[in-house]
Amino acid sequence: MLTVTNLTKAYEGKTVLTVPKLTIPPGIHYFRGSNGSGKTTFLRIIAGLLPFTGTVLLDNTYDSQRQPVDYRLRVNYAEAEPVYPDFLTARDLTSFVARAKRAPPGQVDQLADLLGVTAFWTQPIRTYSSGMLKKLSLLLAWLGQPQLVLLDEPLTTLDVETAARLFDFVREQIRQSVSVWLTSHQDVALTGLPITATWQVSNGTIHQATDAFTS
Amino acid sequence: MLVVMLLAAGFMRASDHEALIDAALGSPVLLGCFMALWGLYTLKATAFVRSQLAAPDHLFFNAFRLQTPSLRGLLWLWVVAELLIPILGYAGWMLVRAVRFAQWSAFYTIATAVMGLVVASVVWVDYRLRHPAPAPLRLNLPALPIPYGLFFPTYWLRKEPVSLVLTKVSSGLLLVGICLLYPTDDYDQRLLLLGLLLAVLFHASVSRQASQFEQHYLLLLDNLPYSVWQRLGRHVILYGLIWLPELALFLRHYPDAVTVQYVLLLWLTGLGWLVLIHTLVYGRRVDPDRWLACLFATFIIGLLTIMAHVPASVWCALGWGATIVFSRFRRLPLKVAS
Structure with a gap:
């Protein structure tokens, strides 16, 4: 599904993340780690938001750096703490992103509902609570026809009802071969999602957790 | 724009400044102009402090309210005095000249104005500290859809209106002034190019503002499936929109001795250089000192090459050509690794 090779990320000369080789199959993958361990940095690299050295290859075909447009059509991302211009509305941002991600007709209305x-x-947006902002960022992350959706802390500030609907939607998407990666400081077992694998981000690298909850 | 004005003032010799000061001491109108400029500078400086107090990253400053009013006043006085050093220094120079020429009314006017600006600034910033998060006055208008091309212009208008007004007014007035000056003497087209160079430099900070806006508020842009060229195309449209008023002014005021085609060439040249500056700055952390040095060097080199009769067509080709070359070597995401 997604292969990472010789990935290195440094901030101001200091290496914060090194991943020599990582192959992640389709499914729901949970990335855990303490604050500052590099989970968000890793997801942002995979989303194409941060420069890095190395290779990220989707489906052995789409290189995030060599085929940036094709890759970004297939990989979406929802930020942990989204920040948007406060004078815009959900309609403004959604219509812009939907056009860019080539969202099929009716998808925006379906996700908004x-x-x-x-x-x-x-x-x-200046009138939004943090939960409303989170809902908007989640909506943007599902636009188009992504193969991989990266959800950074999707549970934070989300109300219980919306979270339940989101998890049902994720299950449905998994059946349609969409993969989902998520990070969370909450107990993901409570979501009831069929986690394919759990990954530990620590000491500047990533490895599969052996004590993980999977189903 | 203030930077360009300071640079322009920096070019004046000390004797020129003294002549200007002496004239201002004897002319209430000229003195009024000085004070208006100082007021503008003070407004900008104190508005900056107030904006920093309201910034989410600086909310811890609210704890400063726990200090006694007299201590707060003293600390604000220190901050304001540091921010207003250029005004205080220049006003001090004027006061010395006023004493030398016994211009006592001008002396008291300047001293009162400067003290007034300092005290008003202290009160204004302390008021914001004591009254954080004010409810802004807003008209309850229906929210019209805002397309991407208007995201930054709307931000500029709403969040940094002083910058927008100063940039556009100064650039517009300069171009109109140059066009009106052109027929009055034996100027050649280099004068128009000089005006264009300054107008572009007036806009130099826009590229940093646009870049910072998108990097901070539109992180998702880098995840969108647009190629470098598509992104460049969108930014060309953005700068075309920002630079459009200058085209209208050019077409309204261009001298008879110049053709419409030349005016269009000038506008395209300006647009090309604006887009080039944007391409160089976008996604990079720009050190303000280096940025100022680059602007200054650009001004000097531009001045020399224009004086050496390098025509507008070459400037146009250089601006657009360099934009294409730099874009050719950029990769997504449009951020330089730190």
């Missing part, structure tokens, strides 16, 4: 974004569709 699912995540409860319709209720504040034309409200300026």
